[in-house]
Amino acid sequence: MPLECTSFVFECPRNPLDPAGRVLRMAAKRYAMGDSLSNEDGLSVLYAHCIGSHKEQWEPVIAETFLAQRGKPRRQRVREAWAFDWQSHGDSALLNRDLVEDSRPMGVSAFEWADAIGAFARSPRMHGRRMVAVGHSAGAGAMVLSMQRSANPYLAIVLIEPTIMTPAVYYHYLADNTPQHVAATQLRRGSWASPQDAEQAFRRRAPWRKWDSRVRERFLAHGLLRCADGSVALKCRPRDEALAFPDLEPHFAALDEIARVCRAVPIHVVWAKRSELVPPPVQDTLSDPAAGRMIASVSYLDGGHMIVQENPSSVALSICAALDSIRSSIGIPTPQSLGGAPLSYGGVEDKPGILWEDVLHRYPSLTLNCISWLLPGSGSGFGLFMAQTALAKGDNVVATLRNPQVLEDLAAKYDKDRLLVLELDVTKIGDIAAAFGAAKECLPLNDTSFQVFNNAGSGMIAEVEGTNEQKARDLFDINFWGAFNVARQSVAFMRDxxxxxxGLLMNMSSMYGIDAPPGIAIYSAAKFALEAVSDALSRELDPAWNIKITVLCPGFFTATKGMSSTLVEPIHPAYDHPDNGKLGSVQTRNAISAMLGEQAPIIGDTDKLIGDFWDISRLEHPPSRVAFGDDAMALFQAKVSALKADLEASKRLSKDLSK
Structure with a gap:
């Protein structure tokens, strides 16, 4: 039975080394088999690789673990497996290359990887999951350290050839060899003329020739970057791999963490019988009852330090033995299960009785990129930009528009489980319901969040006296009633x-939803109505549903240049005379015509705007209304000032009106 795999990209907790507005990202994959995800009582197993490797190295182990546990009691079966790329390794290295080079000349510490894994384990996505952590070599230390910021989220931990020790042991047994490891790694070949050349080299040369063929195949498929000239190169460059060896403090800190948690959390250790890197005296320091380090089990397997690559079948059986030892009665770990005084960090006390997922992380919580979006109006403007951005950041998208052919080029770049393009007329309630139904059936919604960017709309420039009533009703059918019905369907979908x-419902208004200039009456009226519905709806929602609504009020941005969806009615004769060129609706017409034209003056940057939209979608408490752009902010401020003046006048006129 094959593994089913879904790729994700997670934003990592902010680190002091990060420049303003940027953080590292961590690539991950979730694996399932058959109907395993339907087993709510099953185990979620998290995997961290060794230095120089990548998340896909675990796939043979993961597959055999799924199969071996499949016939066992439900609570000992594997529900899902997660494997993570260190921020300087695998796909994460490609995502972070520029940021790592600019901000981390000494590489990415295992402490940062541990923070990211720990934030993931304590994120809402893993709420209520029965988790087991598995790490190999440096990844073993990262898994142990992922418990450091808070109470432990794991039922058990499996450490395979862990490089965890005291400073004294390191400097006595291993320190002399570290410069050799660094030099050899830096001199290692990092590219080949073709995939075929790389494959031949891996079959002949150490360490790859010792590997299980399945692991070697995955290294060829996932550990190498395909270059434009047909050559291939290591995703984790030799330089980045070499920088990981002198990163010693995580190896020492992990030993203290083991002493803290080992009485409450079973720790299973797997050693290689012919380990080249961790000799027996180093192994002995890990399990030292006199130092308070109690190990649940120790096993020895045929192979060297790279035992995950050399002997994945035996590694899988060792993991299964650890899973079998978890008592079926054990549920989710709580802080008090660790014993001792309540944990405290960042000014937040971990009080008895509070589950780990309720405890605040000292860094901002890890943000998941596994969101699915419904995007009405994706054919142009902000909707198209939002679809492109969401897909580029790893989200799934249901793009809806009247003419799906417009998105043929975009659709060709993504599988249907990432991008689903549907025909949708927002004036037809049946189309809206069908779009949500298709989203439910076609996108990977299990354990994901579904958000809506409610964007479909059109514009209209006309004086009130010159407004065609039917055209005004048509605009309201799109801008108000269409958005209204999408909002209602969104709430039901997010709740049920x-x-x-x-989830988050982002209703697209406008700076003209804040204040109505002359000549924009009908467009503004529809936006005013949508804002009123947004305000009322947000107050009607039960807080337990966890549904948020944000109204977006942008000014003019580059996405509006050349747009043809704005209807410009002939000016009413009463307002069309030479002396009115700088007054009323004529001024509005001239300004908007310039802004919508291909030669528009300097206006807002749409890429930055969409980046702000996307950032808002990741906030735990998004704002209810946001104005974007200098023009929108100026209009917002003018409206506030006018309201203050009206308030003062009202005070004078309203006094003494009570009986």
Missing amino acids: VNNPRG
């Missing part, structure tokens, strides 16, 4: 379908 329940 999303897992976990909740």
Whole structure:
């Protein structure tokens, strides 16, 4: 039975080394087999690789673990497996290359990887999951350290050839060899003329020739970057791999963490019988009862330090033995299960009785990129930009528009489980319901959040006296009633379908939803109505549903240049005379015509705007209304000032009106 795999990209907790507005990202994959995800009682197993490797190295181990546990009691079966790329390794290295080079000349510490894994384990996505951590070599230390910021989220930990020790042991047994490891790694070949050349080299040369063929195949497929000239190169460059060896403090800190948690969390250790890197005296320091380090089990397997690559079948059986030892009665770990005084960090006390997922992380919580979007109006403008950005950041998208052919080029770049393009007329309630139904059936909604960017709309320039009533009703059918019905469907979907329940509804208004200039009456009226519905709806929602609403009020941005969806009605004769060129609706017409034209003056940067939209979608408490752009902010401020003046006048006129 094959593994089913879904790729994700997670934003990592902010680190002091990060420049303003940027953080590292961590690539990950979730694996399932058959109907395993339907087993809510099953185990979620998290995997961290060794230095120089990548998340896909675990696939043979993961597959055999799924199969071996499949016939066992439900609570000992594997529900899902997660494998993570260190921020300087695998796909993460490609995502972070520029940022790592600019901000981390000494490489990415295992402490940062541990923070990211720990934030993931304590994120809402893993709420209620029965998790087991598995790490190999440096990845073993990262898994142990992922418990450091808070109470432990794991039922058990499996450490394979862990390089965890005291400073004294390191400097006595290993320090002399570290410069040799660094030099050899730096001199290692990092590219080949073709995949075929790389494959031949891996079959002949150490360490690859010792590997299980399945692991070697995955290294060829996932550890190498395909270059434009047909050559291939290591995703984790020799330089980045070499920088990981002198990163010693995580190896020492992990030993203290083991002493803290080992009485409450079973720790299973797997050693290689012919380990080249961790000799027996180093192994002995890990399990030292006199130092408070109690190990649940120790096993020895045929192979060297790279035992995950050399002997994945035996490694899988060792992991299964650890899973079998978890008592079926054990549920989710709680802080008090660790014993001792309540944990405290960042000014937040971990009080008895509070589950680990309720405890605040000292860094901002890890943000998941596994969101699915419904995007009405994706054919142009902000909707198209939002679809492109969401896909580029790893989200899934249901793009809806009247003419799906417009997105043929974009659709060709993504599989249907990432991008689903549907025909949708927002004036037809049946189309809206069908779009949500298709999203439910076609996108990977299990354990993901579904959000809606409610964007479909059109514009209209006309004086009130010159407005065609039918055209005004047509605009309201799109800008108000269409958005209104999408909003209603969104709330029902987020409440009844999303897992976990909740989500964000982003209603696209405009700076003209803040204040109505002359000549924009009908467009502004529809936006005013949408804002009123947004305000009322947000107050009607049960907080337990965890549904948020944000109204977006942008000014003019580059996405509006050349747009043809704005209807410009002939000016009413009463307002069309030479002396009115700088007054009323004529001024508005001239300004908007310039802004919508291909030669528009300097206006807002749409890429930055969409980046702000996307950032808002990741906030735990998004704002209810946001104005974007200098023009929108100026209009917002003018409206506030006018309201203050009206308030003062009202005070004078309203006094003494009470009986």
